[in-house]
Amino acid sequence: MPGETTSPAGGKGERNDTLRPITIKQALEATQPFPEANYQIDSHDLGSVVFVGQLRNISRQSTNVTYKLDDGTGEIEAKQWVTPGTEDSMDTADDLAPAANGVEINGYAKVFGKLKSLYGDRKVVTTHSVKPITDINELHCHFLEAAAIHLFFTRGPPPSAGGGGGAKDAAMGGVGAGGYGGETGGGHLPAMSPVARRMYNLLKNKPQTNEGLAAQQIAAELGLPMADVARAGDELLTAGVIFSTVDEQTWALLEY
Amino acid sequence: MSLQTPRVLPSHLHAFNPSTAGPRSPPPVRLLGTVTALRGDTATITCGTHGEVTLILKPDSHLQMGKLVEVVGKVAEVDGGLGIKVLATVDWGNPADCDYKIYEKLVDVTHRLKPLFYDSVE
Numbered sequence: 123m124p125g126e127t128t129s130p131a132g133g134k135g136e137r138n139d140t141l142r143p144i145t146i147k148q149a150l151e152a153t154q155p156f157p158e159a160n161y162q163i164d165s166h167d168l169g170s171v172v173f174v175g176q177l178r179n180i181s182r183q184s185t186n187v188t189y190k191l192d193d194g195t196g197e198i199e200a201k202q203w204v205t206p207g208t209e210d211s212m213d214t215a216d217d218l219a220p221a222a223n224g225v226e227i228n229g230y231a232k233v234f235g236k237l238k239s240l241y242g243d244r245k246v247v248t249t250h251s252v253k254p255i256t257d258i259n260e261l262h263c264h265f266l267e268a269a270a271i272h273l274f275f276t277r278g279p280p281p282s283a284g285g286g287g288g289a290k291d292a293a294m295g296g297v298g299a300g301g302y303g304g305e306t307g308g309g310h311l312p313a314m315s316p317v318a319r320r321m322y323n324l325l326k327n328k329p330q331t332n333e334g335l336a337a338q339q340i341a342a343e344l345g346l347p348m349a350d351v352a353r354a355g356d357e358l359l360t361a362g363v364i365f366s367t368v369d370e371q372t373w374a375l376l377e378y
Numbered sequence: 379m380s381l382q383t384p385r386v387l388p389s390h391l392h393a394f395n396p397s398t399a400g401p402r403s404p405p406p407v408r409l410l411g412t413v414t415a416l417r418g419d420t421a422t423i424t425c426g427t428h429g430e431v432t433l434i435l436k437p438d439s440h441l442q443m444g445k446l447v448e449v450v451g452k453v454a455e456v457d458g459g460l461g462i463k464v465l466a467t468v469d470w471g472n473p474a475d476c477d478y479k480i481y482e483k484l485v486d487v488t489h490r491l492k493p494l495f496y497d498s499v500e
Contacts, residue, residue, distance in 0.1 A: 145494050147382075176468070194383045194408055195495045228468065258410075258446070258470045262480040265495075269487045272494050 140169035141234070143267040147195035149173065149237055150245060161237045161245075164275040165315075165353075171247065172234050173198075174255060174264045177227050189225075189252060191233065193265075200233045200247040223252055230255040232264070277313035312361045318354040320344055325364060325375045333367045334374025383408045383450050384496045385485050388428045391460040394453040406465055409449045410481050412473040413441050420456070423447060426478035432461035439464050446473040 144163060152161040152168065160167045175191030175198075189200045225231045235249030255261055273280070314322070324343055325335060335343075341351045355373055358364040364373040385408045386394070394404040409431060411423030421433045421441050433441075433449060434456060441447060447469055451462040470476060488495040 147496070148494055151493075192381065192383075194385060197381055228466070230468070258448075258476045259480055262477075262484045265484050266480070266487060269491050269494055272491065 138167055138169035142168060142171050142271055143264055144171050144173050144271075145195045145265065145268050146173055146175060146191065146193045146198045148268070148272070149198055149247065150196045152237055152245070154239070161239075164272060166275050168237055170234060170236055172232065172264075173247075173268075174230060174232050174261055176230050177225055180225070180227060189231070189233070189249075191231065198245060198247060200235060200249045200252065202249050202252060224254045225252055226254070230261055232260070274316075276315060278316050278319045312363070314357055314361060315354065317344075317346065317350050318357040318361075321351065321354045322358060322363060322375075325373065330374070332374065334364075334372055337371040337373075340373075381405075382496050385410075385481075385488055387482065387485050388425050388431050390485075390489075391431070391453050391462075395455070395460060396453065397455065404453065406450055406452050407462070409451075409462060410446070410470075410476075410478075411449070412446050413443050416441060416443055420461075423449065426482065428482075432456045432459070434461060434463045436464050439467055440469075441467060442469070444473070446470040446476055 138160070142163070148163050149171065152163050154161055162168065173191070173193065175193040177189055178192050178197065179188075179190040181188045184204070186204055187202045189202070191198055191200060232253050232255050233247060233249050234251040235247040238246055238248050240246040321340055321344065324340060328335065328343065337348060337351050337355060340346075340355075341348050344351070346354075355364070355371075358373070359366070363376055365376050366372060367374050383406045384394075388409070391407070392398070394407050396403055409423070409425065411425040411431065413421060414424045414430065415422035419435050419437075421435055421439075422430050423433060424430050433439075433451070434454060435441070447467050449462055449464055450466045451464040454461055454463040
């Protein structure tokens with residue numbers, strides 16, 4: 123895309139084709155682990171995002187259309203690049219798709235795009251689709267979706283689906299035999315992130331000495347970077363479901 | 379701080395009353411309801427099963443009877459009770475097209491999950 127800020131994901135080469143519903147407040151508070159890195163919300167990399175908002179301003183320039191959106195939680199700008207390539211196929215070059223997409227000032231719109239930084243601190247969403255919302259239920263539903271996804275990332279799958287989720291997590295961690303074990307304990311377990319839950323299931327199901335498992339071992343079993351394991355370890359320690367044994371990097375399950 | 383307009387139900391209005399909210403001026407709120415009375419410079423909206431709220435209209439507010447509207451405005455005292463001084467309204471058409479229960483859930487969720495929706499509002 124012309125004029126776009128350099129792709130921060132370029133160095134990592136990892137594809138992230140996820141589409142996450144968010145609120146504008148979440149977008150404004152998204153963090154980068156280091157400059158030029160992917161933005162993160164709830165410690166999870168963002169792929170594409172979708173958000174809703176009331177259009178406060180539309181400014182058409184020769185290369186892009188900038189929308190200012192407000193969803194009640196904050197304000198952000200979305201830029202839609204006008205690609206010269208489409209001019210040929212369109213009848214009028216002046217008002218391209220953005221004019222014909224039916225959005226109007228003070229109307230609600232749904233925006234699909236990617237969160238980028240602009241001039242350092244400012245954030246902008248580069249979008250390829252801005253569509254008007256005509257059904258108010260869609261608007262409300264979006265916020266509830268955003269809330270559900272936030273809860274999934276911060277507290278793990280909901281308890282009702284915890285059995286399925288837990289079993290799958292255990293299977294993903296290579297502990298297929300103990301798959302059903304993922305569900306047990308879900309009842310009295312505190313809310314935790316998916317990574318912490320996988321680690322808990324591993325500690326629960328993997329045969330081990332009373333010294334428990336070392337962080338390196340856990341990282342290898344779950345196929346996770348050490349930083350994630352350390353964070354999940356902290357989370358489980360704080361929750362009081364594991365304790366450190368021979369050293370601070372070796373944990374065992376606190377059975378009770 | 380960015381501009382925020384929390385979504386509320388009539389029972390939450392007291393938390394945004396500028397005369398009791400302390401030194402900091404509370405943010406405007408968003409309220410969803412059906413227009414049930416129009417009286418020149420004031421109007422009444424009915425918010426599902428949560429009662430009525432009186433609106434103090436702006437000269438350029440265009441409300442229509444029986445339509446669902448989303449109101450953005452400041453909480454103000456009206457006739458001894460609490461009402462809304464309208465800043466903006468959005469017409470959402472036929473109230474039958476909106477499931478008010480979803481809105482009730484949404485308001486509930488927005489007040490439980492502050493990190494997603496609003497800085498401290500109360």
